[in-house]
Amino acid sequence: DVQLVESGGGLVQPGGSLRLSCEVTGFSLTDHEMNWVRQAPGKAMEWVAFISTDGRTQYYADSVKGRFTISKNSAQESLFLQMNSLRAEDTAVYHCARAVSDYVWGTFRYFDYWGQGSLVTVSS
Amino acid sequence: QSALTQPASVSGSPGQSITISCSGTSSDIGNFHSVSWYQHHPGKAPKVIIYDINNRPSGISHRFSGSKSGNTASLDISGLQAEDEAIYFCVSYTSTNTYVFFGGGTQLTVL
Numbered sequence: 001d002v003q004l005v006e007s008g009g010g011l012v013q014p015g016g017s018l019r020l021s022c023e024v025t026g027f028s029l030t031d032h033e034m035n036w037v038r039q040a041p042g043k044a045m046e047w048v049a050f051i052s053t054d055g056r057t058q059y060y061a062d063s064v065k066g067r068f069t070i071s072k073n074s075a076q077e078s079l080f081l082q083m084n085s086l087r088a089e090d091t092a093v094y095h096c097a098r099a100v101s102d103y104v105w106g107t108f109r110y111f112d113y114w115g116q117g118s119l120v121t122v123s124s
Numbered sequence: 125q126s127a128l129t130q131p132a133s134v135s136g137s138p139g140q141s142i143t144i145s146c147s148g149t150s151s152d153i154g155n156f157h158s159v160s161w162y163q164h165h166p167g168k169a170p171k172v173i174i175y176d177i178n179n180r181p182s183g184i185s186h187r188f189s190g191s192k193s194g195n196t197a198s199l200d201i202s203g204l205q206a207e208d209e210a211i212y213f214c215v216s217y218t219s220t221n222t223y224v225f226f227g228g229g230t231q232l233t234v235l
Contacts, residue, residue, distance in 0.1 A: 004169070035223070044126040044228040045170075045213060059223055095170070102158070108217045108224050110160035110175040116168055 002026035002113050004096050009118030016086050020118055022079040022096030029074045030054070033099040035111070036070060036081045038092035038120075048094070049081060064090075086122045093117040127225035128152070128214055135233040141202040146214035146227045147195060154195035158217035161190055161199045164229070165210045173212075174199060201232070209234045 008020040020036070036048040049070035050059040058070050069082040079096050097111040129147040136142040146153065146161075153159055161174040172181055174190035177197065187208075189200045197214055214227035 037226075045215075045226040047223050047226065050223050061222065097170075100175075107158065109158045110172055110215065111162070111170075112172055112175075112181070114162075114169040114171070 002098075004098065004113055004115035006094065006096055006115045006118035009094065009120045011121045011123065012086055013124050014087060014122055016122070017082070017084045018086065018120060020081040020083065020094055020096075020120070022081075022115055024077050024079065024096075024098075027098070029072050029077055029079065033101055034070075034072065034079050035097045035099055036068075036079075036094055037097050037111075037114075038090075038094045039117075040089070040092040043092075045095075046092075050099070051079070083120070086120075088122050091120060091122045093119050126228035127218070128216060128227035130212075130214060130227040130230045132228070133231045133233065135235055136204045137235045138204050138206065140204050141200065142204065142232065144199045144201075144212055144214075144230045144232070146197040146199070146216075148197075148216055148225065149195055151220050152195075152216040152218040152225050153192065153197050155219070156217045159190070159192060159197045160215045161188075161197075162213050162215065163208075163210045164213065170213075204234050206234050208232060 003025045051070045067085045072079045095117040096115045098113040100109045159177045162170040164170040173188045177192045178190040187202045211229045213229040218225045
């Protein structure tokens with residue numbers, strides 16, 4: 001069975017750092033593109049970051065570019081999100097999500113599996 | 125404000141049918157096939173129920189169906205059941221300089 005389990009969330013002060021992990025089972029991170037998606041309280045889901053199957057390509061939402069870094073350790077089957085210079089507006093539940101892409105064009109089709117999420121609260 | 129527009133809430137009685145809309149533009153829904161719908165019970169992992177506009181993953185009930193007309197995608201749920209009460213959100217590929225767009229989410233209440 002495919003499972004994604006996030007961890008590492010918590011309370012952090014503005015300007016601080018936090019590292020989220022997403023442990024996956026039932027598939028290999030070398031075979032699938034992965035993403036982080038977040039949902040702030042009372043707001044819509046927001047895509048945060050993408051990493052390619054080989055780990056060489058990353059994309060970021062403008063709101064986190066330069067502050068967040070997505071990475072993975074395929075041997076440990078773990079996806080990470082390093083979050084630095086955190087702001088109050090980064091407060092959200094962070095989900096990892098596996099993506100299915102178009103076989104020909106390589107463009108996004110849909111997210112086929114998600115984790116339950118990990119809550120990050122940025123507050124003094 | 126989300127890139128894709130959904131109604132904040134819809135409701136229906138058990139056995140009835142409802143439709144949730146997801147409005148975008150020609151840069152996303154209007155010109156691409158990659159529209160998907162998700163069911164989310166808060167505190168749990170979201171689950172894909174429709175992908176590529178109108179395809180159901182294995183194990184998803186036939187009561188769920190999707191369609192698209194112009195820049196608007198729709199999710200239809202027939203024969204409403206109590207367990208359908210959840211938040212439903214749409215996602216679309218976009219040709220703009222971001223990865224995907226999300227809808228704001230629609231709270232479905234089964235009366």
